[in-house]
Amino acid sequence: MDYDVIIIGAGAAGLMAAAAAGQRGRRVLVLDHGEKAGAKILISGGGRCNFTNRNIAPDRYLSANPHFAKSALKRYSQNDFIALVNKYRIAFHQRDLGQLFCDQSSALILNMLLDECGAGSVDFQVGLKVGPVCGAGPYSVDTEDGPVTAESIIVATGGLSIPKMGASSYAHFTARDYSLGVTEMRPALVPLTFTAADLDFMRVLTGIAVDAIVTCGKTTFREAVLFTHRGLSGPAILQISSYWREGQEIFVNLAPDTDVTAWLIERKNQRPKAEAKTVLGELLPSRLADGLAALAKLEHRPMAELPNKALATLGKLVNAWKLLPAGTEGWRTAEVTLGGVDTAGLSSKTMEAKSFPGLFFVGEAVDVTGWLGGYNFQWAWSSGWVAGQHA
Numbered sequence: 497m498d499y500d501v502i503i504i505g506a507g508a509a510g511l512m513a514a515a516a517a518g519q520r521g522r523r524v525l526v527l528d529h530g531e532k533a534g535a536k537i538l539i540s541g542g543g544r545c546n547f548t549n550r551n552i553a554p555d556r557y558l559s560a561n562p563h564f565a566k567s568a569l570k571r572y573s574q575n576d577f578i579a580l581v582n583k584y585r586i587a588f589h590q591r592d593l594g595q596l597f598c599d600q601s602s603a604l605i606l607n608m609l610l611d612e613c614g615a616g617s618v619d620f621q622v623g624l625k626v627g628p629v630c631g632a633g634p635y636s637v638d639t640e641d642g643p644v645t646a647e648s649i650i651v652a653t654g655g656l657s658i659p660k661m662g663a664s665s666y667a668h669f670t671a672r673d674y675s676l677g678v679t680e681m682r683p684a685l686v687p688l689t690f691t692a693a694d695l696d697f698m699r700v701l702t703g704i705a706v707d708a709i710v711t712c713g714k715t716t717f718r719e720a721v722l723f724t725h726r727g728l729s730g731p732a733i734l735q736i737s738s739y740w741r742e743g744q745e746i747f748v749n750l751a752p753d754t755d756v757t758a759w760l761i762e763r764k765n766q767r768p769k770a771e772a773k774t775v776l777g778e779l780l781p782s783r784l785a786d787g788l789a790a791l792a793k794l795e796h797r798p799m800a801e802l803p804n805k806a807l808a809t810l811g812k813l814v815n816a817w818k819l820l821p822a823g824t825e826g827w828r829t830a831e832v833t834l835g836g837v838d839t840a841g842l843s844s845k846t847m848e849a850k851s852f853p854g855l856f857f858v859g860e861a862v863d864v865t866g867w868l869g870g871y872n873f874q875w876a877w878s879s880g881w882v883a884g885q886h887a
Contacts, residue, residue, distance in 0.1 A: 516884025518616020655833025
C-alpha cells in the first residue's frame, strides 16, 4: 500500500487527525481539492481564530444522539488544545462567554497544525480533484495524479456551509456509498430573514446592535442582536438559528435587565411632557426607540397623555418582541452544517464506521454541531485526534 492513512480534507479536523496519526509513526497522506490547507481556519474569528472555549460541554452540541460527542470531547479536551497553543507560545485572550481568540493572526493556529504534521510522516497533495473512496480495507482513492491506497481512510471534508470556501457533499456521498445514514442537513449559526413588514422595519435600523435575550421554544441565548438589511444577525440570532424551525416564532427581549412597562410608568411621572420615543431612547439606541414607539403607535404624544395600558403595550414590545422568521440566509453565510453522517453507524470512541474497519468520519461532516464560540473547532480537534489515534 502507498500509505497507512489517507485523510481527505485539509481543514481543522483533517489536520488534527493527520498530526495525531503521523506522530504515531503512521505514513499519512492528506488530500484536498482546495489550493491551500486550512482555508477556513484563516478566515475564522475575523482572522483571529476563535479556536476553542473554556466552557466546552456535551450539552452545547446538537445531534440526533446527544451523548455521542462526550467520549471524544473528554479524551481530547479544550485544555489539551490550549496546552498545545501554549507550547507554541501563541498569545490569546478570553472573552465574556469563554471564547478564546488569538491575539494576532489565525495563521498562527494553522502554522502550528502544519508544524505538528511535520513532526510526523505526513505528505500533502492539495489543489487536485479527489475521486470516491473504494474498497473495504485496503481502501483506494483516485486522484488526478493517479490512485493511492491505504489501510485506513479518514473523511474530513466538512459540510455544506460557505460554498465559496469549497464546501462539498463528499463526506455524505461517501457515507451513503458505505451504507451509513445521513441525517437531515440544515444551515446553522446563520442570520434569520423576514417577510416584508418586519424587514422594512429592520432595514431602517441596519447597523444597530443591542444586548438581547432571544428565545425559541425552551431555548434561550443572551448575546448581541444585530439589525441588517436582510433581517437579524449577531451572536444571539446565530445561536438560536440552530434550534429554530420553519413556522416557529421567536421572542426578542431588547432590554434584558429592565421591566420596561414598570420603568415607563415610573418615567411618565418624572417626564410627563417628553414623548415615549424620547424616554425609551434612555434605554435603547434612539433609532430603535423611535421605531418601536411607532410600531406601538405612540409617536408624537407626551407621556402624560398615554394610559398605562398603552405603555404596557410598548413595554411588552421591548421585553417580548414576537417575530416569525421567514427563513435563514442559507448555506452562503451559515457558519456550520447542522446534521451530517449519522452517528449511529460510528464508534464514539474512535469515529470509525462500525461496519467498515479503517473508515473514519470526523469534524463537521458528522452529525455533531456546536454552539457559536469555539465549540465547533473543539469538535474538530477532538474528533480528529481520536480518529488519528486509531487509524
